[in-house]
Amino acid sequence: MKEISKNNIDSIDIKGFQDDLLCWFQAEQRDLPWRKDQDPYKVWVSEIMLQQTRVDTVIPYFHRFIEQFPTIKDLSEAKEEKVLKAWEGLGYYSRARNLQAAVREVHEKYGGKVPDTPKEISSLKGVGPYTAGAILSIAYGIPEPAVDGNVMRVLSRILSIWDDIAKPSTRKVFEAAVRKLISHENPSHFNQALMELGALICTPTSPSCLLCPVREHCTAFHEGTQLELPIKTKTKKQRNVQLAAAVLADNQGRILIHKRPEKGLLANLWEFPMVEINLAYVSEKEQMKDAFHTEYGAKIEIDEMTGQIEHVFSHLTWNINVYKGKIISVVKEEADLKLVTLEEIKEFPFPVSHQKMFKQFLDSKV
């Protein structure tokens, strides 16, 4: 059935395809803040923020980030905590830390100029095949593929490519296709147009084929297979973790916060102390007092539960029972543990789940 369709890369009218695509992009492209100029730094920041993240979500973050860190030098010299605070709520926080590390490398090793070769730019932390191609093409006009989810969806339909786009190896198939199709006159607009088409017209569930500028070049449109493509296998389901957290105050009303480890989930963000709960055990409050003593060296008193938080990540779910309590003593006063006032707490980067937790705590006081 599917074998009937050839991958039409060799029969497609490449020049006609490029012209139709580029003409459409020229007329219909969205007015986005990172399209104001081609500053490689701003292109870079936008591409990192846009990884697995919607345009509408990114826009306000991009404005604030560029205002706070306008240049490579500014970001290089910033405290990591400030960078994470600027990233707070965007998710995938290693992006922010990798971006700063890479920007520092560019500042020191390349005199502040973002490198313009595939080899050099790909060696930077957080810059993978997609981002390397995006920066090279958009900022420097170099004809490199920038294959993201949009491009795979669009080209799977146009060229009738039935490979499973969930498999990492499949990206290479699309990169090879882009190398044949890309406009050498305008690689920047070509790559952006492919993505823009995926975002505006060639959407996952209901593509607007009748509005598509390249439908006459599209195998799927001719064969009516646009709703079957791309092929993407299911991901497996995630696990649950039961947790208990506590917003703990000392006798001056200061709150105890904890800095998460530098690797792994929500690395280097701050949180309210939290412990995993073992179901078949003594009461939750007793379990918490024990665990808080072991983990944080804190002697505490747990008062009432102020709420519950369910937080769904891409790969797991946190179910958190949130308590309020008092600090009797903190033995382990180290760098990852701080007592802060309600005013100071605003300066620290928290995951969204803990922002919600803090709101519940404030509400419970009135």
Place this chain on the structure above:
DNA sequence: CATACGTGGAT
């Protein structure tokens, strides 16, 4: 290669 890594919006 498969899995970890966040979040909020769409259907």
Place this chain on the structure above:
DNA sequence: TATCCAAGTAT
């Protein structure tokens, strides 16, 4: 409500 997702990368 459940599922999938949105301009991916590191390990």
